[in-house]
Amino acid sequence: MNEVDSKLAQAPIVEAIVEIYCDVPPGLDLASVARTAAKRFESRYPKGRTRLLEQHTLTKQANVPPEYRERLGVHAYLFSTEDELQTVQVRGLGFSFNRLAPYGSLDEYLPDIEWAWGGYKSIVMPLLVREVRLRYVNRILIPKTQATIDLARYITLSPGVPGSGDFTLSGFLTQYIATENATGSRVSVTATPQAAEEGHLPVILDIQVSRVVAAEPDDWESLAHAIASLRVTKNRVFRGALTPDCMELFQ
Numbered sequence: 319m320n321e322v323d324s325k326l327a328q329a330p331i332v333e334a335i336v337e338i339y340c341d342v343p344p345g346l347d348l349a350s351v352a353r354t355a356a357k358r359f360e361s362r363y364p365k366g367r368t369r370l371l372e373q374h375t376l377t378k379q380a381n382v383p384p385e386y387r388e389r390l391g392v393h394a395y396l397f398s399t400e401d402e403l404q405t406v407q408v409r410g411l412g413f414s415f416n417r418l419a420p421y422g423s424l425d426e427y428l429p430d431i432e433w434a435w436g437g438y439k440s441i442v443m444p445l446l447v448r449e450v451r452l453r454y455v456n457r458i459l460i461p462k463t464q465a466t467i468d469l470a471r472y473i474t475l476s477p478g479v480p481g482s483g484d485f486t487l488s489g490f491l492t493q494y495i496a497t498e499n500a501t502g503s504r505v506s507v508t509a510t511p512q513a514a515e516e517g518h519l520p521v522i523l524d525i526q527v528s529r530v531v532a533a534e535p536d537d538w539e540s541l542a543h544a545i546a547s548l549r550v551t552k553n554r555v556f557r558g559a560l561t562p563d564c565m566e567l568f569q
Contacts, residue, residue, distance in 0.1 A: 326568040330456040330523075331421045336431055336545060337451040339412035340444035340535065348392040348410050351441050355395050355408050358437045362430075363397035363406055406434045413438040424549055431545075432538055444535045451528040452548040454556070458564065459518040467519055472564035475509045475523075503529045503551050507559060523559060527551045 356366050370393060377385045394409040404427075407414040415431045438444075460472050475492050493508045505527050512520040527548045533540045557565070 328568045329421060330458045330568060331454055332419050332457045333453075333455040334417045334421055334424070334427075335414055335451075335453040335455075337412060337414040337449075337453070338435065338438075338447055338541065339449040339451070340442075341446045341448060342410060342442055342444050346410055346442065348395065348408070351408075352392075352395065355397070355437075355441050358441055359397040359406060359434070362433070363399055363404070365398040365400065365402065367396050367398075368392060369394040369396060369407075404430065406437070408438055408441060410442075413442075424545070428542065428545075432542070435538065435541070439535050447531055447533040447535055447541065449528055449530050450541060450544040450548065451526060452545060452552055453524070453526040454552060456523040456525070456556070457512075458521045458523055458560075459515075459567070460521055460564075461567075462514060462517055462519045470561075472561055472567075473509060473521065473523075473559065474561060475507065475559050498527075498551055501529065501547065501551065503527050503548060505551065505555055507555060509559070523556075525552055525555050525559075527555070 352368070359366070392410075394407045396405055396407050398405040403418045403420075405416040407416070413435060415427070415434055417427055458472070460467060460469070469487075475494065489511060491508070491510045493506070495507075496505045497503070498505060505525070507526075508522075508524040510522050512522060514520075529544055529548060531540070531544055533544070
C-alpha cells in the first residue's frame with residue numbers, strides 16, 4: 319500500500335488532483351460567497367481568481383421565432399499558494415485540491431486537504447458527499463535515440479496500427495475505462511505523446527480513479543479512507559501501464 323510516487327527517485331508526476339463531489343443546499347449562489355471564501359483561505363492560499371461559466375441556449379417551438387439566451391455565471395473560485403504550486407477550488411457541486419510538481423507524497427498533503435475541505439464545508443455547507451476522485455497526470459520522458467521508438471518497450475498501453483509494417487506511427491491517443499471488480503472504483507487511463515524534445519519523446523499518462531460514496535461531510539475519516547483506497551488502485555494501474563524498462567527511468 320506504499321505510494322508509488324514516494325518510492326521513485328524521479329517521479330514523473332506533474333499534477334495530482336483530489337476532488338470531492340457533493341449535494342449542496344438548493345439554490346446555492348456561488349457569487350454570494352465570494353468574500354467569505356477569500357477570507358477563509360487567504361492565510362494559506364492568498365492568490366484568488368474566478369473561473370466563469372458561459373452558457374448559450376437556443377430554443378425553438380412550432381410557429382414561434384427561435385429564442386436565444388446567454389448566461390454568464392461563476393463556475394468556481396480558485397485560491398492558490400504564493401508559489402502557485404497548490405490550488406483549492408470552491409465549486410457549486412464540489413471541491414478540489416490541486417498540487418503541481420515538485421510532488422512529495424499524498425500523505426504529505428492530506429493535512430492541507432483536510433484543512434481546505436473544512437474551509438469548503440464552512441462556506442458551501444454541503445449536505446452529503448457523493449463521489450471522491452483521485453487524478454494523477456504523469457509526464458514520462460522516453461529516450462529517443464533514433465528516428466523510431468519501440469513504445470511497447472516502455473508502455474503496455476502502446477498503440478498499434480493494422481499492417482504496422484507498412485506504417486510509421488506519428489501520433490496516438492489511447493484510452494481505457496474500466497471498473498475495479500473488488501471495490502467498484504471506476505478507472506480511466508489515457509496515454510498520448512507531446513512534441514518530441516531533444517533526446518526524448520514525452521508521453522502524458524493521465525490516470526483517474528473514482529468511487530461513489532455516501533458520506534457525511536463531517537466524516538473526514540471516511541473520506542480519507544476513500545482517498546487512500548483510490549491511491550492503492552491508482553498505483554496498481556500506474557505500474558500495470560508501464561514496463562520494467564520504463565520504471566527504470568524513474569530510479
